[in-house]
Amino acid sequence: xxxxxxxxxxxxxxxxxxxxxxxxxxxxxxxxxxxxxxxxxxxxxxxxxxxxxxxxxxxxxxxxxxxxxxxxxxxxxxxxxxxxxxxxxxxxxxxxxxxxxxxxxxxxxxxxxxxxxxxxxxxxxxxxxxxxxxxxxxxxxxxxxxxxxxxxxxxxxxxxxxxxxxxxxxxxxxxxxxxxxxxxxxxxxxxxxxxxxxxxxxxxxxxxxxxxxxxxxxxxxxxxxxxxxxxxxxxxxxxxxxxxxxxxxxxxxxxxxxxxxxxxxxxxxxxxxxxxxxxxxxxxxxxxxxxxxxxxxxxxxxxxxxxxxxxxxxxxxxxxxxxxxxxxxxxxxxxxxxxxxxxxxxxxxxxxxxxxxxxxxxxxxxxxxxxxxxxxxxxxxxxxxxxxxxxxxxxxxxxxxxxxxxxxxxxxxxxxxxxxxxxxxxxxxxxxxxxxxxxxxxxxxxxxxxxxxxxxxxxxxxxxxxxxxxxxxxxxxxxxxxxxxxxxxxxxxxxx
Numbered sequence: 144x145x146x147x148x149x150x151x152x153x154x155x156x157x158x159x160x161x162x163x164x165x166x167x168x169x170x171x172x173x174x175x176x177x178x179x180x181x182x183x184x185x186x187x188x189x190x191x192x193x194x195x196x197x198x199x200x201x202x203x204x205x206x207x208x209x210x211x212x213x214x215x216x217x218x219x220x221x222x223x224x225x226x227x228x229x230x231x232x233x234x235x236x237x238x239x240x241x242x243x244x245x246x247x248x249x250x251x252x253x254x255x256x257x258x259x260x261x262x263x264x265x266x267x268x269x270x271x272x273x274x275x276x277x278x279x280x281x282x283x284x285x286x287x288x289x290x291x292x293x294x295x296x297x298x299x300x301x302x303x304x305x306x307x308x309x310x311x312x313x314x315x316x317x318x319x320x321x322x323x324x325x326x327x328x329x330x331x332x333x334x335x336x337x338x339x340x341x342x343x344x345x346x347x348x349x350x351x352x353x354x355x356x357x358x359x360x361x362x363x364x365x366x367x368x369x370x371x372x373x374x375x376x377x378x379x380x381x382x383x384x385x386x387x388x389x390x391x392x393x394x395x396x397x398x399x400x401x402x403x404x405x406x407x408x409x410x411x412x413x414x415x416x417x418x419x420x421x422x423x424x425x426x427x428x429x430x431x432x433x434x435x436x437x438x439x440x441x442x443x444x445x446x447x448x449x450x451x452x453x454x455x456x457x458x459x460x461x462x463x464x465x466x467x468x469x470x471x472x473x474x475x476x477x478x479x480x481x482x483x484x485x486x487x488x489x490x491x492x493x494x495x496x497x498x499x500x501x502x503x504x505x506x507x508x509x510x511x512x513x514x515x516x517x518x519x520x521x522x523x524x525x526x527x528x529x530x531x532x533x534x535x536x537x538x539x540x541x542x543x544x545x546x547x548x549x550x551x552x553x554x555x556x557x558x559x560x561x562x563x564x565x566x567x568x569x570x571x572x573x574x575x576x577x578x579x580x581x582x583x584x585x586x587x588x589x590x591x592x593x594x595x596x597x598x599x600x601x602x603x604x605x606x607x608x609x610x611x612x613x614x615x616x617x618x619x620x621x622x623x624x625x626x627x628x629x630x631x632x633x634x635x636x637x638x639x
Contacts, residue, residue, distance in 0.1 A: 531564060
């Protein structure tokens with residue numbers, strides 16, 4: 144049974160101290176009671192940072208302050224891995240005032256980053272990296288051992304690709320843990336930020352072979368395209384550790400974000416990341432299925448979802464229908480959670496249905512295009528706008544746009560595509576460098592990624608270029624009435 148926390152996080156949790164505004168339990172809450180929710184104080188100074196076991200769930204309320212806390216201190220951090228998560232983590236922690244050394248094994252990437260060049264599309268990341276390098280708080284080195292020797296905290300931001308059985312490949316993380324173990328400073332903390340299966344915190348601890356070095360789980364919850372904002376204004380900070388005070392030291396790194404902090408067991412923190420992504424995937428599958436139902440019965444999806452969303456238990460976030468979900472996280476993490484369940488003897492059939500519904504949604508988009516083309520796709524030219532799995536990123540991993548284009552090609556269609564982040568040929572399609580190019584002599588135009596620039600094109604020109612003016616808007620990006628007035632046959636998602 145938990146207790147509601149409503150006030151500041153200032154002095155909560157300190158014996159003998161009151162916390163104005165907090166709803167206090169009838170009896171004192173011991174720190175080792177599993178499931179109790181308490182407000183967490185700002186973490187103690189490093190000299191006090193050992194001694195208690197984590198058994199409770201702790202929550203520091205957003206906006207809480209402790210007026211008796213020690214002055215903030217810049218910490219020395221290492222981030223291992225300069226991929227998407229590692230680079231965003233490095234830049235944001237440096238922006239929070241810490242001294243960050245980011246390591247990668249690719250010499251060309253380290254050289255590029257050291258010049259302030261960013262090998263990915265993420266709004267605001269390039270500017271933040273260059274600013275923090277100029278401020279002397281961020282640098283890049285080759286190889287993990289070169290980064291960790293004098294660091295208090297070491298973040299592991301390494302890839303965990305999907306294996307054939309759906310499980311996550313931990314080999315890179317464990318290899319690096321074995322490599323850096325002898326180089327770590329006494330009393331340092333290793334922080335697992337990669338998305339990893341349950342038990343990975345303890346697996347890393349064993350691989351380090353260092354009894355004086357603690358390991359915690361601190362999963363990331365970044366959204367591509369808004370990652371900088373997500374890091375600076377997180378919904379929550381989740382930390383899983385076996386030692387309460389070690390976890391509190393990690394929490395203190397995020398002090399300036401003013402975000403709620405949850406401290407729990409490592410297994411719970413590891414599950415939270417997978418469960419969050421699996422829930423979002425399931426929600427999107429439901430939304431797409433509901434949109435299909437609305438089409439079938441003549442209901443307006445946007446009205447239906449707005450009526451639902453006024454219920455605070457449902458809300459109006461993450462409710463846009465589309466061509467299916469994809470990216471680097473949701474497909475991999477849903478299958479990984481299914482595998483975790485199998486290993487524990489549980490069949491997560493609900494998630495299997497969510498994955499199947501996602502495949503069906505992509506088939507439905509192809510069927511819409513086929514119907515617009517007259518019932519067959521053989522030798523039909525299809526113009527496709529968008530190749531990334533969402534706008535604001537250049538990530539095409541598990542992109543529903545790519546999956547749909549491959550389905551079209553297998554059905555005999557000729558596909559010409561445009562995406563503002565793609566400038567090189569791709570298999571199964573012709574890539575154009577501007578959005579009008581794919582439309583020449585096309586029988587159907589399909590919108591697969593919600594790039595905002597596509598709203599403002601000259602649709603009279605597009606109409607004149609196409610063999611037949613037909614649009615399948617898989618993102619509901621365009622206004623139906625405007626398109627119909629411009630002479631297009633138009634079909635969206637969930638629109639009668």
